[in-house]
Amino acid sequence: MFQTSPLSPMIAKLARRHPLGSTEVDALLALPHRVARLERGSFLVREGDRATHCRVLLSGFVYRHKCTGEGARQIVSIHLKGDLVDLPNVMLDVADDSIQALTEVSVAIVPAEEILALALASPNIAKAMWADTMVDASILREWLINVARHDARQRIAHLICELALRQEAAGVCERLEYYWPLTQEQLGETTGLTSVHVNRTLQKLRAEGLLRTSARQLIVSDWEGLKVAGDFTAGYLHLTPATPSLARAFESA
Amino acid sequence: MFQTSPLSPMIAKLARRHPLGSTEVDALLALPHRVARLERGSFLVREGDRATHCRVLLSGFVYRHKCTGEGARQIVSIHLKGDLVDLPNVMLDVADDSIQALTEVSVAIVPAEEILALALASPNIAKAMWADTMVDASILREWLINVARHDARQRIAHLICELALRQEAAGVCERLEYYWPLTQEQLGETTGLTSVHVNRTLQKLRAEGLLRTSARQLIVSDWEGLKVAGDFTAGYLHLTPATPSLARAFESA
DNA sequence: CGCCCATTTGACAGCTTTCAAATCGCGTGG
DNA sequence: CCACGCGATTTGAAAGCTGTCAAATGGGCG
Numbered sequence: 408m409f410q411t412s413p414l415s416p417m418i419a420k421l422a423r424r425h426p427l428g429s430t431e432v433d434a435l436l437a438l439p440h441r442v443a444r445l446e447r448g449s450f451l452v453r454e455g456d457r458a459t460h461c462r463v464l465l466s467g468f469v470y471r472h473k474c475t476g477e478g479a480r481q482i483v484s485i486h487l488k489g490d491l492v493d494l495p496n497v498m499l500d501v502a503d504d505s506i507q508a509l510t511e512v513s514v515a516i517v518p519a520e521e522i523l524a525l526a527l528a529s530p531n532i533a534k535a536m537w538a539d540t541m542v543d544a545s546i547l548r549e550w551l552i553n554v555a556r557h558d559a560r561q562r563i564a565h566l567i568c569e570l571a572l573r574q575e576a577a578g579v580c581e582r583l584e585y586y587w588p589l590t591q592e593q594l595g596e597t598t599g600l601t602s603v604h605v606n607r608t609l610q611k612l613r614a615e616g617l618l619r620t621s622a623r624q625l626i627v628s629d630w631e632g633l634k635v636a637g638d639f640t641a642g643y644l645h646l647t648p649a650t651p652s653l654a655r656a657f658e659s660a
Numbered sequence: 661m662f663q664t665s666p667l668s669p670m671i672a673k674l675a676r677r678h679p680l681g682s683t684e685v686d687a688l689l690a691l692p693h694r695v696a697r698l699e700r701g702s703f704l705v706r707e708g709d710r711a712t713h714c715r716v717l718l719s720g721f722v723y724r725h726k727c728t729g730e731g732a733r734q735i736v737s738i739h740l741k742g743d744l745v746d747l748p749n750v751m752l753d754v755a756d757d758s759i760q761a762l763t764e765v766s767v768a769i770v771p772a773e774e775i776l777a778l779a780l781a782s783p784n785i786a787k788a789m790w791a792d793t794m795v796d797a798s799i800l801r802e803w804l805i806n807v808a809r810h811d812a813r814q815r816i817a818h819l820i821c822e823l824a825l826r827q828e829a830a831g832v833c834e835r836l837e838y839y840w841p842l843t844q845e846q847l848g849e850t851t852g853l854t855s856v857h858v859n860r861t862l863q864k865l866r867a868e869g870l871l872r873t874s875a876r877q878l879i880v881s882d883w884e885g886l887k888v889a890g891d892f893t894a895g896y897l898h899l900t901p902a903t904p905s906l907a908r909a910f911e912s913a
Numbered sequence: 914c915g916c917c918c919a920t921t922t923g924a925c926a927g928c929t930t931t932c933a934a935a936t937c938g939c940g941t942g943g
Numbered sequence: 944c945c946a947c948g949c950g951a952t953t954t955g956a957a958a959g960c961t962g963t964c965a966a967a968t969g970g971g972c973g
Contacts, residue, residue, distance in 0.1 A: 473801065476891040479809040483801040498787070498794040503896050504801065527783035534751070534780055537790055541751040544797045548726065548736040548757065551800065554808045555852030556732040558960070590919065599808030604961055606921060622970090638729040642708075643756050811928070843951065857929055859953060875938090 412436050413515050416489035416577070417463045423647045424542070425535035434525055435532065440515040445508045451492065452506040458496035461522045464488055467512030468588040472596065473504040482597040483550070484543065485509070485570070485588075488577045494540055497523055509588045542645045549643045554599040557638060559608045562598040564637030567618065569644065571627060576646050587625035612636070665689050666768050669742035669830070670716045676900045677795070678788035687778055688785065693768040698761045704745065705759040711749035714775045717741055720765030721841040725849065726757040735850040736803070737796065738762070738823070738841075741830045747793055750776055762841045795898045802896045807852040810891060812861045815851040817890030820871065822897065824880060829899050840878035865889070 412418075418435050421427060427435075442465065445451065451462055451469060464486055471484045483504060486492050496502040497519045526536050546569070553565050575582040591609065592602040600608070612618055617633045619626040627633055634640075665671075671688050674680060680688075695718065698704065704715055704722060717739055724737045736757060739745050749755040750772045779789050799822070806818050828835040844862065845855040853861070865871055870886045872879045880886055887893075 471801075473805055475805060475809045476893075481805040481808050483804050495794045495797055498791045499798070499898055503798045523787075527786050530780035533786055533790075534776075537786075537793075538751045540790075540794065540797070541748045544748055544793070544800060545752070545756045547797060547800045547804065548724075551736050551804050551807060552726055552728060552734040554804060555734050556728045591921095592919080601962055602920085603922090603963080606919095607961095610921085640729075645752055844953095845951075854930055855952085856931080856954090859951095860929095863953085 413442050413465050413513075414438065414440065414463060416465060417491060417515075420489035420577070421532070421535040421539060424538040425531060427531055427535060431529055431531050434529065438517050438521055438525065440517045442513060442515050444511070444513045446511050447508055449508045450505060451508065451514070452496065452502045454502055454505045456496075456502045458493060458500055458502060458519050461494055461497050461517050461519055462492045462506075463515040463517065464490045464492055465513040465515055468509035469506055469512055470509050470593075470597075471504050471506050480596050481599070482593065484547065485597070487573060488579055491522075491536065491539065494522075494536060495543075498540075509593070545643045545645065559598070559600055559604055560611060560636060561638050562600065563594065563605065563608050564612060564617070564633050565639050566594070566598060566637075567625065567627070568634055568637050568639040568641075571630075572641055572644060572646060576644075583627045583630060585625055587620065587623050666695050666718050666766075667691065667693065667716060669718060670744060670768075673742035673830070674785070674788040674792060677791040678784055680784055680788060684782055684784050687782065691770050691774055691778065693770045695766060695768050697764070697766045699764050700761055702761045703758060704761065704767070705749065705755045707755055707758045709749075709755045711746060711753055711755060711772050714747055714750050714770045714772055715745045715759075716768040716770065717743045717745055718766040718768055721762035722759055722765055723762050723846075723850075724757050724759050733849050734852070735846065737800065738850070740826060741832055744775075744789065744792065747775075747789060748796075751793075762846070798896045798898060812851070812853055812857055813864060813889060814891050815853065816847065816858065816861050817865060817870070817886050818892050819847070819851060819890075820878065820880070821887055821890050821892040821894075824883075825894055825897060825899060829897075836880045836883060838878055840873065840876050 414436060418427070418432060421435070422432075440463070452458075454473065466488055469486050469490075469492055470482045471486075472480055472482045474480050492506060492514070493502065526533050549569075553562050557565060570587075571582045571585060574580050574585050580586060589597065590602075591605045594600075595602045595605040598605070609620070612633075613620070615632070615636075617627070617629045617636060619628055667689060671680070671685055674688070675685075693716070705711075707726065719741055722739050722743075722745055723735050724739075725733055725735045727733050745759060745767070746755065779786050802822075806815050810818060823840075824835045824838060827833050827838050833839060842850065843855075844858045847853075848855045848858040851858070862873070865886075866873070868885070868889075870880070870882045870889060872881055
């Protein structure tokens with residue numbers, strides 16, 4: 408039953424942040440929601456929208472972005488399976504930035520009041536969700552450093568390492584061979600570079616034998632080398648082994 | 661009584677995020693804490709520390725920072741009066757980055773369990789604190805854009821506008837003339853620039869008549885001009901008029 | 914087969930960094 | 944009251960990474 412709800416990826420993710428009891432898992436499973444499918448490029452949220460709903464990402468990728476006054480676009484986060492995409496908006500009532508589908512996605516849409524009431528009523532759920540938003544903040548700080556202090560090669564290698572581990576943790580794929588959701592243009596919008604420069608830098612990384620790309624698939628040929636190239640250390644992701652706490656969730660369920 | 665506790669700045673700040681009732685204000689006032697004074701440069705937290713305490717900033721400035729593998733330092737946030745400086749660390753058990761005093765500061769030190777228990781037990785306090793951490797995340801996203809998409813002049817002007825409004829909101833000073841806590845070196849570490857380039861850029865801003873500096877004091881000569889120069893829009897700060905919700909807090913107290 | 918979007922390439926300009934070295938400001942001690 | 948010392952600010956010249964602007968090439972889908 409836990410396995411079959413569309414919300415299970417979210418519950419699994421939360422349980423990894425803080426152990427949840429059976430009543431809490433049941434309460435999460437009981438959240439009213441409807442599932443929707445959106446095609447690549449669709450807006451889930453536009454900057455300034457009031458947060459009336461919270462979307463749980465069930466499959467695919469979405470990204471948050473914001474534009475400067477001159478129209479330059481910056482991607483500020485990438486979300487994958489299980490993420491409570493607009494929880495931050497719910498906490499602030501309005502959206503600071505737009506959220507758009509990077510690939511075809513399916514989402515569960517939950518009314519904001521429902522998720523907010525549940526989050527505030529149960530200390531364990533609050534802790535799990537809150538911690539989850541704090542991990543997102545930690546990732547954001549790392550992105551800031553990446554953009555501010557790394558050169559193009561480091562920035563790109565760093566992001567590739569991060570997405571490898573996050574996709575692995577979300578149970579979407581293997582670490583060394585995974586679906587790469589970004590065009591080179593979008594990779595530039597994420598790392599603060601031009602698509603032209605992204606292209607040249609990717610060529611270098613390929614020439615160095617660190618990775619290969621085919622279609623939207625990315626293959627890491629040399630994980631250790633890529634980590635070094637990206638000055639990457641995984642601590643900021645606060646990854647927790649999937650099994651133990653999940654087991655706990657099942658135990659108590 | 662509300663006014664006289666060292667924790668009042670924090671309570672005022674939280675009440676601006678979400679209305680608090682008298683029992684909640686009392687619970688916050690009852691938090692066990694001791695006040696400490698730290699001199700400029702002291703470490704409040706070091707990367708990797710376990711979060712056993714949460715510090716409430718009572719006066720002065722602190723900043724979070726992290727270093728790359730090559731030793732380049734990046735400041736990822738600046739905190740001022742009333743901020744629950746290491747709430748994010750408490751939520752994740754360990755600190756991702758170091759926190760250091762930018763000026764002489766005084767802080768109230770609260771045991772982590774105490775503040776966590778209170779935050780999770782009271783829905784209104786949870787909402788207020790959670791929203792507050794989400795505003796910090798919003799600021800972080802704006803900093804990312806600032807560093808990734810703005811040139812040196814825009815980055816610096818943007819930060820100056822932000823600190824003006826945040827200090828005004830914290831009730832520390834006037835918007836157009838305020839204490840500037842950063843050296844040019846640190847301003848560079850915040851905006852992803854070299855101190856040399858920061859210096860040259862500040863000279864340009866001064867020559868344009870947008871601002872003046874004397875000692876650690878910053879005077880904005882042309883607020884509108886500075887906003888334009890910094891491509892600055894205040895929305896992301898989620899500032900709320902101080903009076904209404906504070907009044908509410910007093911009413912119910 | 915053709916269209917459209919994404920990737921690739923080239924040459925050149927420009928913002929920022931680098932590396933010193935000089936100057937300034939200010940608190941301290943004589 | 945003035946000299947000293949140290950950190951912060953300022954200045955110069957040269958190198959480098961990244962951006963800009965087109966234009967060509969490639970690949971997938973109808």
